Amino acid sequence: MIRLRFRDRLGAFALDAAFESPAQGVTALFGPSGCGKTTVLRCVAGLHRACGFCAVGGEVWQDERSFRPAHLREIGFVFQEASLFPHLSVRKNLLYGAPRADPDNARRFAEAVDLLGLAALLDRAPGRLSGGERQRVAIGRALLSRPKLLLMDEPLSALDRLTKDEILPFLERLHQTLALPIFYVSHDMGEVERLADHLVLMREGRVVAAGPLAQLQADPALPLIGAPEAAVSLDAVAESYDPAYGTATFRVAGGMFRAPAAAAPAGRRRLRVYASDVSLARVFPSQSTIDNVLPARILDVRETGPHQMTAVLGLGEDGAGARLLARVSRRSWEMLALAPGLSVYAQVKAVALLR
Amino acid sequence: MSSLDGAGDDIGQAIRLTLALASLTTVILLLLGTPLAWWLSRSRRWWKEMIATALAMPLVLPPTVLGFYLLLALGPQGPGGALASLWGARTLAFSFPGLVIGSVLYSAPFVVQPIRNAFDAIGERPLEVAATLRASPWRAFWTVAAPLARAGFLTGAILGFAHTVGEFGVVLMIGGNIPGKTKVLSVAIFDYVETSQWGAAHLLAGGMVVFSFCVILATTLIEKRMGRA
Numbered sequence: 001m002i003r004l005r006f007r008d009r010l011g012a013f014a015l016d017a018a019f020e021s022p023a024q025g026v027t028a029l030f031g032p033s034g035c036g037k038t039t040v041l042r043c044v045a046g047l048h049r050a051c052g053f054c055a056v057g058g059e060v061w062q063d064e065r066s067f068r069p070a071h072l073r074e075i076g077f078v079f080q081e082a083s084l085f086p087h088l089s090v091r092k093n094l095l096y097g098a099p100r101a102d103p104d105n106a107r108r109f110a111e112a113v114d115l116l117g118l119a120a121l122l123d124r125a126p127g128r129l130s131g132g133e134r135q136r137v138a139i140g141r142a143l144l145s146r147p148k149l150l151l152m153d154e155p156l157s158a159l160d161r162l163t164k165d166e167i168l169p170f171l172e173r174l175h176q177t178l179a180l181p182i183f184y185v186s187h188d189m190g191e192v193e194r195l196a197d198h199l200v201l202m203r204e205g206r207v208v209a210a211g212p213l214a215q216l217q218a219d220p221a222l223p224l225i226g227a228p229e230a231a232v233s234l235d236a237v238a239e240s241y242d243p244a245y246g247t248a249t250f251r252v253a254g255g256m257f258r259a260p261a262a263a264a265p266a267g268r269r270r271l272r273v274y275a276s277d278v279s280l281a282r283v284f285p286s287q288s289t290i291d292n293v294l295p296a297r298i299l300d301v302r303e304t305g306p307h308q309m310t311a312v313l314g315l316g317e318d319g320a321g322a323r324l325l326a327r328v329s330r331r332s333w334e335m336l337a338l339a340p341g342l343s344v345y346a347q348v349k350a351v352a353l354l355r
Numbered sequence: 356m357s358s359l360d361g362a363g364d365d366i367g368q369a370i371r372l373t374l375a376l377a378s379l380t381t382v383i384l385l386l387l388g389t390p391l392a393w394w395l396s397r398s399r400r401w402w403k404e405m406i407a408t409a410l411a412m413p414l415v416l417p418p419t420v421l422g423f424y425l426l427l428a429l430g431p432q433g434p435g436g437a438l439a440s441l442w443g444a445r446t447l448a449f450s451f452p453g454l455v456i457g458s459v460l461y462s463a464p465f466v467v468q469p470i471r472n473a474f475d476a477i478g479e480r481p482l483e484v485a486a487t488l489r490a491s492p493w494r495a496f497w498t499v500a501a502p503l504a505r506a507g508f509l510t511g512a513i514l515g516f517a518h519t520v521g522e523f524g525v526v527l528m529i530g531g532n533i534p535g536k537t538k539v540l541s542v543a544i545f546d547y548v549e550t551s552q553w554g555a556a557h558l559l560a561g562g563m564v565v566f567s568f569c570v571i572l573a574t575t576l577i578e579k580r581m582g583r584a
Contacts, residue, residue, distance in 0.1 A: 047483050070486035071495075075488035083480050087502045096498075097488025144487045 002027075002057070002149065006043045008050035015039055015050060017211040019200050023057050023149075026175055026182045028191070028196035028213070036205040037185045041151050044183065045077050046070035056149050076142030078152040082134035086127035090137050093124040097145030112140045115177065116170055132163035136170060143178075150182045156191060171195060172355045193233045193272050194354045218312050218323035225312070225325055226304040230275040231355065232342065234322050238265040247291070248353075254314065254321010255294040259351040270354045275310055275325035277349040282336055282347055293350035296324060298340050301333075309333045313346055326350075366555060368535050369543040371481045376451070377537060380458040384466040384515050385508070387459075392467045393496070396474035411464045421461060422528025429453045429529060454539075457529050458519045466515035473507020474500065483506075506581035510574050517570040521563070526535040 005018035014034045015036045021027040026330075029037040042048035048063065054062040061068045084093050091334060094112065101116070113119050115135045126134060128338050135155055142150060155165045155171075168191070175195065186192055192199065192213070201208040201224070209222055217224055217232045224230060236250035236257065238340050241264035246262040257271055285293060297319025304310040307330040315321030324346055328338075338344065395407050413421055426448055429435030435447035435456070447453035477500060485495035501508075523541040530537030532546060540559055547556035 045487055047486065070483070071489050071491055075487060079480070079484070081480075083484045084483060085484070085499060085503075093485075096485070097490070141488065151487075210396070 002042075002055070004044060004052065004054040006040060006050040006052035006054070008039070008043075008048075008052075013205060014099045014120065015205040017202065017205065017207050018052075019207045020345055021181075021183075021198055021200065021210065023181045024179065026184050026195050026199035027198040027200060029183060029185045029200045029202060030192050030196075031202035031208075033187055035202040037187075037202050038198075040202070041077075041153050041183060041185050043271055044149070046073050047077075070197055071130050074146065074148040076145055076150045078135070078138050078142050078150070079154045080154045080158050082126075082138040082139070084106070084133075084134055086126055088116065088126075089122070090124050090126065090129070090301040093126065093137055094122075094141050094144055097141060099146060101325070108144060108146075112143050115143075115173055116140045128196065129336075130163070131159050132166045135159065135163075135167055139174070140169070143174075143180075147180065150180055151185075152182060153185045154187070155184075157186075157188070164295050168194060189227070189229065189231075193231060194270070196233075212341035214323060220300045220302045220312055225275070225302060225310050228276075228327055230304075230310060230327070231272050232275075232323055232325055234271040234273065236269050236271050238267060238269055250353075252315065254316035254319075255296075256349070257294075257351050258291045261353050261354050265353065272352045273324060273348055273355050274350065275327040278313075278324060278326035278353075279347045279349070280311065280326050280328055280332075280336070280338060281345045281347055282338075282342075285347060288347070290347045290349055292346075292351060294324075294346045294348065296321075296344055296346045298338060298342045298344060299323075300340055301338075303330070307331065311338070313344070315346075317343065320341075365534065366543065366559065369538055369540050369559075371373045372451075372535065372537075373520055373539040376454055376458060377516045379455055380462055380519045381466070381512050381516045383455070383459050384463060385512060386522050388463065388467040388470060389508075392470035392474055393500070395467070395471045408415035410467055413461045414464050418461070418522065418524025419528055422457070422525040425453075425457045425460070425525065425529045429456065431583060448529050449533060449537060451536055454526060454530045454537055457525045458522060461522055461525050462515045462518045465518045466511040469511040469514065473510075476507075477503045496564065506578055509577050509581075513570055513577075517567065520566070 001020060002023055003272050008015040010273060013036070017036060017040050029040060031037050039048060039212045043050050043052070044054055046068060049067060060066065061073055064309055088096065094109065104310065110163045116139060118136060118140055121137065122132055129137065139155070139328065156167055161168065172195065184195060199213045200210045201216060201222065208241070209216055209219065211234055216222055219225070234252045236252045239249045239251050241248045241261065242353060246260055248265050250257045250259060250269060252271070259271060294315055295317050296313040298311050298314050299314050299319055300312040302310050309328050309330050311326045311328065313324040313326055315324060395403055412583065415499060427433050429447040431446045435453065436445065439445060439447045481499050483496050485499045490498065521541060523545070526537065526542055527541055532538050532542050540563065544556055544559045547559070
């Protein structure tokens with residue numbers, strides 16, 4: 001368990017943030033720029049000293065009486081800009097934080113080089129790398145310092161779309177191969193949907209909510225469901241693949257989804273469904289081009305725009321399965337006399353396989 | 356060239372003395388100036404700029420003013436005299452150690468300023484990165500800050516050395532003109548002109564012109580090359 005609480009005043013900005021997060025998986029710190037998420041990350045690293053408390057896996061790094069300096073905290077920090085040491089080669093950058101004279105070093109070095117695809121870059125100078133390559137080296141460098149907690153401060157935001165897509169698979173592999181908790185600061189919901197297991201929503205220096213990603217995405221009390229691109233991330237297990245149509249089926253809590261997939265997927269995957277891709281029907285639409293029609297129950301609803309409703313659904317007849325959002329016009333909401341508690345069919349027009 | 360006959364040994368002595376003074380001054384300034392430059396670059400105390408200003412004073416003060424106060428400080432009544440009495444001397448004025456002290460003060464801004472600028476240019480980030488990679492502040496300084504500031508160190512060393520070679524006013528005030536002890540190049544040139552030994556004066560003056568040209572060219576090239584890396 002990672003527990004923290006930080007208070008500080010920086011000019012007109014007041015920070016008062018506290019949350020707990022499990023010591024596993026990716027915890028995304030999400031919020032508009034200037035909300036204090038980077039400051040929280042720097043406090044955890046010991047790079048910024050605010051009043052408060054910070055404990056990681058039973059070790060107290062900061063409380064009223066003590067403050068452990070950054071170089072004594074077992075963290076890895078990936079900055080927004082890769083910040084490689086310009087006077088050292090890629091290899092020396094990677095090894096800078098590795099423990100000295102450890103017999104395990106060679107194996108771990110080979111692993112990181114392999115995981116991040118760095119083999120061809122080792123003897124180059126950082127000045128001769130592309131933005132994406134630099135950020136991969138920075139991630140490898142942080143990993144090789146044997147952190148107990150990896151802190152990433154918008155590691156993709158300085159990169160263009162293409163480079164982002166080049167790095168994201170590496171981050172996902174990281175997530176899947178290493179049992180290393182990650183704090184990931186981002187203001188891009190797309191990255192959060194793809195990577196995060198846990199979400200900390202921040203606003204104006206405060207934590208609005210913290211909890212499992214899917215739970216917060218579908219929480220009617222939070223602003224996320226009102227966003228134009230409101231969506232839920234669904235943890236799914238791949239079940240079968242139909243090469244004739246290039247689609248795969250996935251089991252989620254309370255239902256099955258069919259989604260396009262380039263190859264037969266296996267194991268635990270993640271799907272994303274936008275609220276605007278889900279419409280509701282009171283009877284089963286027997287003849288439809290829509291692949292995914294799932295029985296569900298309306299759990300809650302919010303008016304999220306002029307004449308626009310966003311309903312929170314629970315999959316399954318009893319509504320006990322995974323949450324889904326559906327965005328419908330107020331007109332059709334009233335015409336169909338929809339209301340919380342009602343059983344409906346969720347018609348899902350598009351499902352994306354995120355990882 | 357008859358005027359050079361008796362001057363040969365004299366010139367050699369002046370050159371050796373000048374090189375010794377400039378080398379020693381540069382080494383001392385690198386040793387003292389590096390921690391000072393680091394402190395000036397990193398400290399957040401409001402009065403650090405007062406220290407920086409005091410350090411930069413030799414840039415604008417007439418050398419005679421600096422020399423005058425140094426003469427008082429090094430003399431029998433000053434702290435320099437008290438120091439000299441430890442080994443039985445009466446004063447540090449008109450001695451080689453006195454010249455070194457004067458040169459260190461006089462050339463300090465030329466060494467400390469480039470090093471401080473280089474430290475400033477590094478910024479916080481590389482040292483933060485080093486800290487997150489478990490490097491102690493000591494290790495971070497030697498493995499990150501110092502290598503990244505190497506152009507500043509080189510420029511500081513060259514400028515400090517060259518400036519010490521060229522100093523005149525301060526030397527004249529606190530060192531006098533004692534061959535083999537305090538008679539450095541610039542004073543020697545003055546001496547030759549006063550005594551109408553034009554040949555020797557030409558030789559030294561011409562040498563200094565070439566030397567200065569090389570120094571400035573070298574610093575420019577170093578900053579260009581290292582700035583690019």
